[in-house]
Amino acid sequence: MTESANRGQERDRSPVPNADVCVIGAGPAGGLVADSLADEHEVVVLEAGPRFDEADRLERQERAIRPAYDRPDVWEMGGERDAHAASGEWFYPLNHARVKGIGGSTLHWQGMVMRLHEADFNSGTERGVGPDWPIDYADLPPYYVAAERELGVAGGADNPFAPPREQPHPMPAFRPSYSDSLFAEACNELGIAMHSVPNARNSEPYDGRSECVGYGTCQPVCPSGAKYDATVHVESAAEQGATVIDRARVEQLAHDADSIRAATYTTPDGARHRQEADAFVLACGGVEIPRLLFMSDSDQFPDGLANESGLVGKYFMDHLFAGVGGILDEPTRQNHVGFLTSESHQFYDDAGEDIGPFKLEFFNYAGPSPVELALTGEDWGDDLLERLRSEYGNHVAVGALVEQLPREDSYVGLAPERTDDRGNRVPDVHWHVGDRALRTIERANEIQRSILEELGAEVTWTVGPDETGPAYHHMGTTRMGTDPADSVVDPACRTHDLENCWIASSSVFPTGGAMNPTLTIAALALRVADAVDAALR
Amino acid sequence: MELSRRDAVAALAALGIGAGAVGISQVGDSGSEGPPEAELPDDAHVEAVAVAVAEVLYPSAVTGVDEFVSEFLSARLSREGHSDGVREAVATVDDHAQQWHGEQYVNLDDNTRDRVLRELGTDTAEEDPEGTVAERVRYYLVNDLLLALYASPTGGELVGIENPQGHPGGTDTYQRGPQ
Numbered sequence: 114m115t116e117s118a119n120r121g122q123e124r125d126r127s128p129v130p131n132a133d134v135c136v137i138g139a140g141p142a143g144g145l146v147a148d149s150l151a152d153e154h155e156v157v158v159l160e161a162g163p164r165f166d167e168a169d170r171l172e173r174q175e176r177a178i179r180p181a182y183d184r185p186d187v188w189e190m191g192g193e194r195d196a197h198a199a200s201g202e203w204f205y206p207l208n209h210a211r212v213k214g215i216g217g218s219t220l221h222w223q224g225m226v227m228r229l230h231e232a233d234f235n236s237g238t239e240r241g242v243g244p245d246w247p248i249d250y251a252d253l254p255p256y257y258v259a260a261e262r263e264l265g266v267a268g269g270a271d272n273p274f275a276p277p278r279e280q281p282h283p284m285p286a287f288r289p290s291y292s293d294s295l296f297a298e299a300c301n302e303l304g305i306a307m308h309s310v311p312n313a314r315n316s317e318p319y320d321g322r323s324e325c326v327g328y329g330t331c332q333p334v335c336p337s338g339a340k341y342d343a344t345v346h347v348e349s350a351a352e353q354g355a356t357v358i359d360r361a362r363v364e365q366l367a368h369d370a371d372s373i374r375a376a377t378y379t380t381p382d383g384a385r386h387r388q389e390a391d392a393f394v395l396a397c398g399g400v401e402i403p404r405l406l407f408m409s410d411s412d413q414f415p416d417g418l419a420n421e422s423g424l425v426g427k428y429f430m431d432h433l434f435a436g437v438g439g440i441l442d443e444p445t446r447q448n449h450v451g452f453l454t455s456e457s458h459q460f461y462d463d464a465g466e467d468i469g470p471f472k473l474e475f476f477n478y479a480g481p482s483p484v485e486l487a488l489t490g491e492d493w494g495d496d497l498l499e500r501l502r503s504e505y506g507n508h509v510a511v512g513a514l515v516e517q518l519p520r521e522d523s524y525v526g527l528a529p530e531r532t533d534d535r536g537n538r539v540p541d542v543h544w545h546v547g548d549r550a551l552r553t554i555e556r557a558n559e560i561q562r563s564i565l566e567e568l569g570a571e572v573t574w575t576v577g578p579d580e581t582g583p584a585y586h587h588m589g590t591t592r593m594g595t596d597p598a599d600s601v602v603d604p605a606c607r608t609h610d611l612e613n614c615w616i617a618s619s620s621v622f623p624t625g626g627a628m629n630p631t632l633t634i635a636a637l638a639l640r641v642a643d644a645v646d647a648a649l650r
Numbered sequence: 651m652e653l654s655r656r657d658a659v660a661a662l663a664a665l666g667i668g669a670g671a672v673g674i675s676q677v678g679d680s681g682s683e684g685p686p687e688a689e690l691p692d693d694a695h696v697e698a699v700a701v702a703v704a705e706v707l708y709p710s711a712v713t714g715v716d717e718f719v720s721e722f723l724s725a726r727l728s729r730e731g732h733s734d735g736v737r738e739a740v741a742t743v744d745d746h747a748q749q750w751h752g753e754q755y756v757n758l759d760d761n762t763r764d765r766v767l768r769e770l771g772t773d774t775a776e777e778d779p780e781g782t783v784a785e786r787v788r789y790y791l792v793n794d795l796l797l798a799l800y801a802s803p804t805g806g807e808l809v810g811i812e813n814p815q816g817h818p819g820g821t822d823t824y825q826r827g828p829q
Contacts, residue, residue, distance in 0.1 A: 171663065178797070178816055181777045181789060290824045316821075326818035337818065449813045449824035477824060483809040484816055487800040488793045491773045494764075498709040501800070501809045 126380040128388040129157040129356045133649055135376050135390035137363050137405070138397030140217020141631060142617035142638040144346030145263060146394050149642035151353035154649060157388060158347065159361040159378055161397070162213030163189070165220070167344075170336040177330045180488050187333045188212040188220055193534035194362075197400075198541035201523065205431075205542035210585035211398060215359055218398070218585070219342040219631070221333035224313040224452065226266050226632035228257050231276050232462055233470070233626035241466040242549065243518050243624040247595045247604040253636050254279055260635035261311075264341045265319040268311030274458035284316045286454075287325075290477045291446040292509060293455040299567035300457070305560070307455045307475065313341040313631070314452060320345070329482070331451035340452075361386070364537055366393065366409040366418055372613040373418075379535060392613045392645050396638070399429070399587030399620035403525045404540045406591075419591070419608040424601055426526050428519035428589035429544060430625045433581045435471070435554040437561035438479055438510035439570035445509050448482045460560065461627065469516035469553040470627040473560065480508025509570055513557035514584055516627040517550045525590050544583075551578040586619060586630045593621040605644045606637060613648075617641045653714040657802035658721035660817050690737035691744070697723050699740045702756045704795045706764045709808065712799070722798045732790070735779060739791035742783055746770055767792065 132155050136143045139160035147158050165188070176182040185191045190208040199205040212220045231250040236243040258279055261268075268282035286309035289297075293307065300307050314331070315324045325339040335342070351357045361378040367387070368374055375389040395402045403426035409418040417425050457473040464470035483505045492500055517523075523545040527538040558577050565572050576582075594600025597609035602621050608614045617638040619630040691699070701719045708715055727733045747755040747766050755766060767773065771784035777793045778785035797816075799805035806814030813819030 174816060175797075178801070179777065179789075179793065181779060287821065288825055291827045294827075325821050327813050327820050327824070328818050329813065329815040444810065444828040446811075446824065446826065446828065448811060448815055449819070450821060451815075454824075482815045483806065483811055484797065484800045484814050487796045488777065493707040493773070493792070493796070495709045495711075497707075497796075498711070498808055506810050 132390040143396030144343035147350035148346040151355040156355040198528035201543035216344040227628040256636035267316035269309035272308040431583035435513040435557040436576040474512040476510040479510035653718035661798035735790040
């Protein structure tokens with residue numbers, strides 16, 4: 114596999130004349146916006162990372178399995194291009210958390226796609242903490258439906274805690290795993306309801322892509338293409354006439370008093386280009402969007418573009434992981450697939466001021482993968498086989514995602530002195546978590562432990578408040594609101610300060626809930642596309 | 651438990667070489683002489699040494715190692731950038747066998763073959779394609795062969811998993827209870 118950074122030097126990466134829309138970032142938000150607008154408008158997409166060759170996916174899978182490679186190596190993250198700082202109370206492993214390239218972080222994501230709950234849009238009113246969103250759940254169902262159709266979601270109607278639906282998911286849910294059946298007995302005794310998981314993963318052939326064939330390496334790479342990634346929509350946009358420029362690193366947004374005039378970007382040959390357009394959509398994620406706005410400061414906007422509120426970069430949030438695992442004295446059949454088939458959202462809407470929302474996840478990949486285990490250790494032959502048999506086969510685990518509240522002291526800024534290979538200041542993720550999230554992790558641990566005890570498992574590990582880490586969902590850094598004094602974008606996701614600049618990203622979430630954010634990112638991106646289309650007509 | 655051609659094809663799928671590439675460069679007679687000094691060994695010698703190494707690494711319950719390794723290796727050696735690493739690892743093993751034990755690796759008995767790998771430090775080394783000699787041999791030879799076995803259906807079944815990670819074994823097995 115030739116590193117993608119060494120390919121494509123010869124491509125034409127010059128700007129597109131007379132562009133209507135310039136989309137910055139080719140992940141799911143940028144891909145959906147570009148795909149929605151490309152039929153009627155001249156669209157150009159600028160992506161900092163490369164266009165990865167689909168034929169390399171099996172080799173990337175090998176990297177995912179072999180111990181010689183770290184997670185960022187799979188999709189070529191790291192190095193001076195991706196330098197970053199983490200100055201907060203909690204370290205943030207940014208390059209484990211994102212992929213730069215056509216497809217963005219959906220190239221390595223898990224692919225779980227739930228709708229936010231109704232109360233998530235009204236946290237201040239319903240739970241007594243955090244702001245309300247300026248929009249309600251009722252504003253989003255048509256976009257949620259469209260997003261589920263676009264991504265291809267396999268899901269069931271068996272979740273009694275989910276918000277109301279208008280129609281079934283596009284594909285049937287994946288059937289429960291054998292270990293789900295073990296958990297079901299214990300949960301039944303405890304009065305905990307389990308249900309299926311909406312997956313952006315084909316349970317049957319869909320949209321010209323294969324059904325899941327069980328490679329088991331979903332996160333960080335799906336060689337079959339059954340797991341949705343945003344190359345689907347970026348390529349679709351290109352087929353409709355959009356121009357997609359990879360390895361185009363946008364360094365500044367040139368602007369006048371109330372609008373963006375051009376995106377200035379550099380290409381691998383060192384050339385600097387200027388892409389003009391009538392409308393700009395920032396879709397490069399909750400870290401790079403504030404970074405770009407800060408890098409676009411000027412005499413007129415000394416604190417950064419679209420930052421009259423002073424809130425660009427503020428309120429950085431992620432979801433936190435909580436988990437308890439153990440072993441049974443019987444086979445549990447783990448690691449056949451790399452995705453989840455059962456969850457419980459039963460405790461989600463118990464959330465209030467002290468305890469936040471959280472959801473429980475029943476693992477299908479608890480304990481070690483025998484393949485990965487075989488590549489470490491000092492034994493081989495019969496001794497190795499004996500070790501593999503003793504270490505694989507009877508693990509169980511229950512995970513959870515937990516909400517973190519927005520805090521002004523949790524933010525993305527620019528590192529004061531460190532620059533990347535182009536001389537631009539690198540992002541600094543200054544992450545603070547807060548006590549409510551830690552209390553919520555403890556609450557999730559209590560329930561997880563009770564399930565494993567009911568199951569008769571010996572508990573062998575716990576990820577609690579002291580061991581927790583991020584789920585790699587970057588939210589909050591350009592929050593949505595009606596008042597320009599306390600938000601960055603308006604309810605239509607257009608910046609208050611610049612009339613031709615929209616933001617399509619979880620960076621607009623005022624609060625995060627505890628559901629994986631990508632379906633809501635996709636729904637909001639489709640809504641942004643409608644707004645841009647209307648503005649251009 | 652016998653390794654089959656299907657296992658080799660499955661292993662190749664997990665290792666980034668499609669089934670279409672399997673068998674396109676069949677190796678020749680395995681009875682060739684060792685590599686000339688300062689030259690990398692040819693396909694036939696690489697295969698002979700790799701089979702001998704696999705017989706040490708694989709559990710005794712496995713049969714059909716020759717054909718499995720041959721099938722796997724023929725495609726593995728066609729991968730640009732990887733092939734030289736495998737050949738260099740084989741040359742290293744052979745060179746050590748010759749200098750310390752006075753024989754080519756393939757002519758050593760099983761216990762001495764095992765010793766050679768341990769004398770090189772490949773048992774305690776962590777794989778690294780750009781690391782020390784031991785780390786490179788661990789990466790290109792020892793772990794390549796272990797990965798091939800345990801990402802195959804037969805290797806997985808030895809451990810108790812019919813669809814090991816890296817093998818596209820479908821979405822039925824995760825639903826099944828123990829047989």
